[in-house]
Amino acid sequence: MQILPKALTRLIEELGRLPGVGPRTAERYAYYLLRSEPQIAMRLAEAITHLHEQVSYCSKTFALIEKGQELSPLYTNPDRNKKIVAVVEEPLDVVALERTGQFKGTYHVLGGAISPIDGMGPEQLHIPELLKRLDEDNVEEIILAMNASVEGESTALYLQRQIGNRDVKVTRLARGLPVGVDLEYADQITLSHALEGRQKF
């Protein structure tokens, strides 16, 4: 016997597709939407409906932009230094770096990382477009800002090889202790990185 109404069961199923959302969490979300004002559910439904039709990708940096634009304002803005390019895996990584308020260069979104298990090879990433930018924008420094994971590491190594002996400085984000962590709880590899990369005080 069907315990819950079909519409609710269906919503729980659809919500369960979101990353990291199990059946219990999906139930909780669905019931929240049912209990709150219909407008709240409607506004969410509309926001989801219009997502794909209003969002596009920058043809140069592959960052997310408004549909109808051609290039990301983070690229076209004259205050941003086109000679410094931070290479990231995903569009939301741009948001994370922008939050620091420290970076005045431009971005290049690869669209993922090399991961044979997930069937992601270098040919699916925006690497040729990055190499083209090196010449077009006279890039002086590439900051490899991939995730600190095996996939991010592989992608960084692959990129370094592709860039080869072009006249461009290749750097990567520092490895070390994150803020607020006790030394005794830091894992071995992080601590090794922190030792290797120690800096003058």
Add this chain to the structure above:
Amino acid sequence: MQILPKALTRLIEELGRLPGVGPRTAERYAYYLLRSEPQIAMRLAEAITHLHEQVSYCSKTFALIEKGQELSPLYTNPDRNKKIVAVVEEPLDVVALERTGQFKGTYHVLGGAISPIDGMGPEQLHIPELLKRLDEDNVEEIILAMNASVEGESTALYLQRQIGNRDVKVTRLARGLPVGVDLEYADQITLSHALEGRQKF
């Protein structure tokens, strides 16, 4: 400067209203919806849109039912014993109890628990309807199946007083060790309950 497209920012904001969803989680959900096939987003949007128009409440038990129905099939089903009523706080608690496959009585959903901090008083709960059912259905046993929280406890005590000296057995769910828990990690109160409610082996 707007880093993300407006449609995405708006979706992140709306998803952030879901219970327990912070800005990072909302970003992750929104980006998942953006990356997957538009149909997946559309199906979710439709499920949300139709939720309120297709779900209603049973006029007797206040369980969730299909719009257009009058009573919950869990109440009308002749196999269910109307003389035993499990009183729960929320409609999803019915699902939890049904999953056990152990209960053959009927349900009564209060619609919350007494919680002065949240402005929930007994007058907002479906208590008069429960008292009416006691007579109408010749109820023999009421199982208080509220959450094991301060609010659930207060509600149970209040209900017990309301039922007064009517000729009905009032029971509540057993307190004790949950399955799979080590004794040394069980909290004091749970352990006290487990001792008090010890059973013949």
